[in-house]
Amino acid sequence: MxxxxxxxxxxxxxxxxxxxxxxxxxxxxxxxxxxxxxxxxxxxxxxxxxxxxxxxxxxxxxxxxxxxxxxxxxxxxxxxxxxVGAKAGEALSRVIEAAMDDTALPEEPTLGAVREAMLGGLAARLVGDGAIDEDDDAALLAEIDELIRRFGANAPAEPFVRFE
Known part of the structure; x- marks a missing residue:
């Protein structure tokens, strides 16, 4: 790795x-x-x-x-x-940060693990907490799918977090 x-x-x-x-x-x-x-x-x-x-x-x-x-x-x-310098958008960065803090996920989650967590309820939990907008759900999946397509499901997710 x-x-x-x-x-x-x-x-x-x-x-x-x-x-x-x-x-x-x-x-x-x-x-x-x-x-x-x-x-x-x-x-x-x-x-x-x-x-x-x-x-x-x-x-x-x-x-x-x-x-x-x-x-x-x-x-x-x-x-x-x-x-390459690719970064996740603001909402996906929040999802990745939440995945990094989630004790049920590996300490350093990959893009694939974040995607699975999103489908497993992480995105819905963040919508309920008000951390991300409900309308962003489909766009977030498309965004992480694009990152996975470009960099692979096994790429660590943390380097893609946008800090602003």
Whole structure:
């Protein structure tokens, strides 16, 4: 399982690298890469010009060089989706926070576990508590389904919480 970092990793990657990772994560023909190491292997496999792997570190135009720097800083097992910068909306963030506080769920719930909890009554409880709007229920399921489609059901839910 990829290691999570306390800093906002999405601010560490260039727009080009974040877009490439998002494209890999959203590719319906493959399993999304979970770690930076997996992204690097996919980039190496796709690279026609293998010399780009050996560019001088000052050449920030190379995605492989940038990725190598991030791997050196964050580790090969750092979660690739954290570089994309996707965040849940305000209401879904409340649901995820409630799931994280729910003793019936794992200490660090995944997106899939949050979805199951929503279907199992968590969303209804939050509506009853006034934490989320009743009209948001269908939209919340669509939003978490989209996050699951993009990042996988096993992705930890906490990095997607929007703090505002």
């Amino acid at each position: 990829p290691i999570r970092h306390s800093m906002d990793a999405s601010t560490r990657a260039s727009a080009g690298l974040a877009a490439l990772i998002e494209k890999l994560v959203n590719d319906p023909d493959r399993e999304p890469p979970e770690s930076l190491g997996e992204v690097r292997e996919l980039l190496r496999a796709k690279s026609r010009d293998r010399q780009t792997e050996f560019l001088h570190p000052q050449d920030r135009e190379s995605l492989l060089v940038e990725l190598d720097g991030l791997i050196e800083e964050l580790g090969e097992e750092a979660a690739s989706y954290e570089l």
